[in-house]
Amino acid sequence: MIPLSTRPRSYPRLARGPLFLGEIKIAHHPKLGQGVMPGAQMDPVMNLAVNGAILQVQVSIPAAYGQAGGSGGAPQTFTAMIDSGASISCINIGAAQQLGLPQVSSTQLGGVGGSSEAPIYAAALVLPEYNVTVDPVQIAGVGNPLPGVDMLIGRDILRMLDFDYRGSEGKFTITQTAEAPTTQNQVQAAPPTPGTVAPQGMQPQTGLPQPPASGTILGMKPLVAAGVGVAGAGLIIGSLFLFDVF
Amino acid sequence: MSVSDDLAWFESNRKFIAATYQGQWVLIRDRAIKGAYSSNQAAMTAGFQMFGSQPFVVKQALAEEPVHQVPTA
Numbered sequence: 001m002i003p004l005s006t007r008p009r010s011y012p013r014l015a016r017g018p019l020f021l022g023e024i025k026i027a028h029h030p031k032l033g034q035g036v037m038p039g040a041q042m043d044p045v046m047n048l049a050v051n052g053a054i055l056q057v058q059v060s061i062p063a064a065y066g067q068a069g070g071s072g073g074a075p076q077t078f079t080a081m082i083d084s085g086a087s088i089s090c091i092n093i094g095a096a097q098q099l100g101l102p103q104v105s106s107t108q109l110g111g112v113g114g115s116s117e118a119p120i121y122a123a124a125l126v127l128p129e130y131n132v133t134v135d136p137v138q139i140a141g142v143g144n145p146l147p148g149v150d151m152l153i154g155r156d157i158l159r160m161l162d163f164d165y166r167g168s169e170g171k172f173t174i175t176q177t178a179e180a181p182t183t184q185n186q187v188q189a190a191p192p193t194p195g196t197v198a199p200q201g202m203q204p205q206t207g208l209p210q211p212p213a214s215g216t217i218l219g220m221k222p223l224v225a226a227g228v229g230v231a232g233a234g235l236i237i238g239s240l241f242l243f244d245v246f
Numbered sequence: 247m248s249v250s251d252d253l254a255w256f257e258s259n260r261k262f263i264a265a266t267y268q269g270q271w272v273l274i275r276d277r278a279i280k281g282a283y284s285s286n287q288a289a290m291t292a293g294f295q296m297f298g299s300q301p302f303v304v305k306q307a308l309a310e311e312p313v314h315q316v317p318t319a
Contacts (some may be wrong), residue, residue: 010248069298086314086315088316103301105249109309122290188256209267210278
């Protein structure tokens with residue numbers, strides 16, 4: 001039994017249901033896990049515990065895409081949550097389309113309701129409160145990350161940053177890691193490692209191993225395959241004449 | 247060629263691509279590998295430099311598509 005004296009007395013809204021385990025508070029708040037609540041009603045510790053690590057993120061098309069002639073909507077600021085349980089970052093799919101983020105891939109997302117395919121967009125993210133820019137970055141489009149939250153910052157972005165969560169102080173900080181390939185706090189494309197193939201200039205590369213084209217015979221192009229076939233037939237017919245079959 | 251066409255092409259050739267490029271991030275356009283990179287950021291940047299605003303696909307060369315976990319989504 002936990003002594004009543006360990007219960008904080010400044011959270012009357014939580015007095016009916018929460019289970020307190022010493023300093024670890026499992027708050028059965030009616031809106032816990034349902035989205036962002038107005039933080040002004042709570043002190044920073046409970047605000048962080050109930051709402052999570054909420055921050056503002058400015059999203060736009062990648063700089064390289066814009067420089068290459070790509071167009072999109074004006075940068076928009078969204079409410080995001082740091083979610084270290086997510087292996088990939090997500091954005092509301094409607095917001096992504098409104099911004100004109102280019103789709104560059106798709107992937108499988110697994111959650112409580114099973115797995116589903118989601119588009120992957122290229123984006124540029126700015127965390128103005130922390131002077132952090134990540135550009136370009138891949139971000140998955142989802143129906144609705146959470147009520148009141150337009151984006152989830154997952155481990156794919158956190159791997160480039162240092163995330164310092166101080167629950168007992170009700171605050172968190174995000175900083176650019178010194179090891180990350182940064183220039184003026186910007187995470188840029190890492191140079192290809194030895195052994196990888198890197199582009200030279202603007203032209204697509206040639207000579208890269210390609211899968212065999214569909215419709216080929218043993219990997220041969222159709223014309224070559226036809227030639228081989230005719231030659232083979234000729235040899236067989238010639239052999240038949242040679243052995244006086246006709 | 248659309249993104250969906252190139253994604254379908256990647257899926258139909260996933261085994262070859264995974265065996266050849268082994269975990270690298272491949273840049274795909276018009277049903278062909280245009281480059282292989284150590285990160286998706288490098289692949290995307292190269293894609294924008296090569297193709298501008300034209301569509302392209304970036305995929306990691308893995309034998310199976312990983313299922314990303316997003317518990318709260």
